Amino acid sequence: MTDHNMPIANPLVVLREEFDDWAILFNPETADAMGINPVGVAVWKQMDGRHSLEEIVDDLGERFSEVPDTAGKDVAAFVNQLVELGFVGYELKDSGR
Amino acid sequence: MKEQVSIETHPSPPKVMYSPRSVDVEITARCNLHCRYCYFFDNPAVDYQDLDTDEWLEFFDELGRCAVMNVTLQGGEPFVRRDLPALIEGIVRNRMRFAILSNGTLIDDDMAAFIAGTGRCDLVQVSVDGSNPEPHDACRGKGSFKAAINGIHALQRQGVNVSVRVTLHRFNIHDLENIARLLIEELELDEFTTNSAAYLGSCRLDGDEVMLRTEDRGLAMEKLVCLANKYDGRITATAGPLAEARLWSAMEQARTNAAEPFSFGGRLTGCGCTDNTLAVRADGMIIPCCMLADMELGRINTDSLIEVWQHSPVLNRLRCRHDISLTEFEFCSGCLYIPYCTGNCPGLAYSLTGHANHPSPDACLKRFLESGGRVPIETGI
Ligand code: SF4
Ligand code: SF4
Numbered sequence: 001m002t003d004h005n006m007p008i009a010n011p012l013v014v015l016r017e018e019f020d021d022w023a024i025l026f027n028p029e030t031a032d033a034m035g036i037n038p039v040g041v042a043v044w045k046q047m048d049g050r051h052s053l054e055e056i057v058d059d060l061g062e063r064f065s066e067v068p069d070t071a072g073k074d075v076a077a078f079v080n081q082l083v084e085l086g087f088v089g090y091e092l093k094d095s096g097r
Numbered sequence: 098m099k100e101q102v103s104i105e106t107h108p109s110p111p112k113v114m115y116s117p118r119s120v121d122v123e124i125t126a127r128c129n130l131h132c133r134y135c136y137f138f139d140n141p142a143v144d145y146q147d148l149d150t151d152e153w154l155e156f157f158d159e160l161g162r163c164a165v166m167n168v169t170l171q172g173g174e175p176f177v178r179r180d181l182p183a184l185i186e187g188i189v190r191n192r193m194r195f196a197i198l199s200n201g202t203l204i205d206d207d208m209a210a211f212i213a214g215t216g217r218c219d220l221v222q223v224s225v226d227g228s229n230p231e232p233h234d235a236c237r238g239k240g241s242f243k244a245a246i247n248g249i250h251a252l253q254r255q256g257v258n259v260s261v262r263v264t265l266h267r268f269n270i271h272d273l274e275n276i277a278r279l280l281i282e283e284l285e286l287d288e289f290t291t292n293s294a295a296y297l298g299s300c301r302l303d304g305d306e307v308m309l310r311t312e313d314r315g316l317a318m319e320k321l322v323c324l325a326n327k328y329d330g331r332i333t334a335t336a337g338p339l340a341e342a343r344l345w346s347a348m349e350q351a352r353t354n355a356a357e358p359f360s361f362g363g364r365l366t367g368c369g370c371t372d373n374t375l376a377v378r379a380d381g382m383i384i385p386c387c388m389l390a391d392m393e394l395g396r397i398n399t400d401s402l403i404e405v406w407q408h409s410p411v412l413n414r415l416r417c418r419h420d421i422s423l424t425e426f427e428f429c430s431g432c433l434y435i436p437y438c439t440g441n442c443p444g445l446a447y448s449l450t451g452h453a454n455h456p457s458p459d460a461c462l463k464r465f466l467e468s469g470g471r472v473p474i475e476t477g478i
């Protein structure tokens with residue numbers, strides 16, 4: 001059984017941060033790459049298997065001004081996209097952490 | 098000639114990425130062949146020495162920390178290094194992908210299987226310059242054609258993505274149709290790339306015997322354009338006759354129609370490598386590109402890669418070449434192609450003129466036409 005609320009970044013995926021706070025996520029296993037904006041970078045850094053989506057969204061509220069009401073949905077959609085690409089998985093709930 | 102353009106005082110170097118995306122590594126200064134037009138050997142300014150395994154592994158760790166995505170291993174001939182598997186493991190461990198440029202002659206099934214097993218190899222590029230041993234071996238040495246084809250077969254058997262580079266020279270332009278048939282129909286490659294022997298490295302010594310003359314170049318352009326159409330885009334080029342045929346045809350049509358300047362035209366925009374790539378010589382010296390081999394920027398494991406990438410004045414000068422207008426050069430004085438011209442490769446310009454920030458005389462349409470050359474018109478662009 002998995003806890004679908006605690007995403008964890010695939011440790012093989014590389015985060016290439018640029019000066020403008022945008023970044024590239026690169027999966028060397030598949031050669032897939034995607035550009036992400038500063039909000040995406042902040043979300044990525046919270047995906048350590050210890051933060052729920054709700055906590056990640058709350059954290060955005062502390063870092064960025066004017067977080068829209070749709071932030072929860074947007075973050076969930078972003079994370080789902082990353083899951084589909086194999087960039088992110090979920091910790092097992094009872095994995096003994 | 099007018100005074101050389103100075104960009105030392107450029108107000109702010111262009112914004113660059115935090116680190117290079119790709120690094121070209123000349124992993125060895127040794128080779129089992131000695132090709133007549135090798136761009137790599139016989140550069141008097143280069144110290145042809147190899148580093149040991151640990152030095153490269155330390156450097157690959159730094160590349161990993163800098164989030165570099167791709168390493169291209171070249172040489173010399175990378176497969177002469179017995180420690181190549183250990184070096185590749187160092188690349189893989191640091192979350193990068195890799196490609197290898199090779200003459201193909203030392204690749205057997207065991208090596209190909211190892212490469213396939215990493216799951217990280219984008220391609221192995223093998224040089225094939227003929228449809229049979231004669232034109233290939235004429236410049237690369239007896240037995241090298243058969244060995245290269247064996248290497249390609251081993252890579253294909255193990256499921257490694259193989260690409261072929263065909264270097265055009267005076268002895269193989271009449272074999273082009275057969276080369277295309279061999280590579281695409283018999284070996285069933287998805288595509289192959291072409292360039293031509295150029296005034297670099299060993300080719301500076303007897304280039305006049307090997308390099309394409311004006312009439313050879315015209316013929317090569319015509320044939321390659323036909324073949325690229327026949328094989329539906331499966332023959333490509335970023336330099337050499339096919340690339341020139343396409344660019345020059347567009348330039349000629351634009352000039353004839355007095356068209357608007359090309360967006361990239363009129364300035365030295367012929368190369369963007371310094372925006373995303375660095376190179377390292379076999380002796381560990383960091384250079385902007387393998388074609389600018391004596392432009393030393395620092396040394397691996399001594400100088401910080403990020404520091405060199407972001408702050409090297411030499412590199413930042415090269416990055417500013419995009420701002421240099423072709424009208425500044427006596428070389429281009431009065432040329433009607435200026436609004437459409439990019440000045441082409443800085444590496445060749447440097448080899449031929451001693452200045453990287455100069456148009457390359459080798460890729461000058463005006464001079465090609467003045468020497469009696471003709472550009473094929475219908476190129477499908
Ligand atoms: S062209 Fe390649 S195979 Fe030939 S000598 Fe140079 S490095 Fe070796
Ligand atoms: S002289 Fe040659 S390099 Fe200069 S603009 Fe004309 S075609 Fe281009």
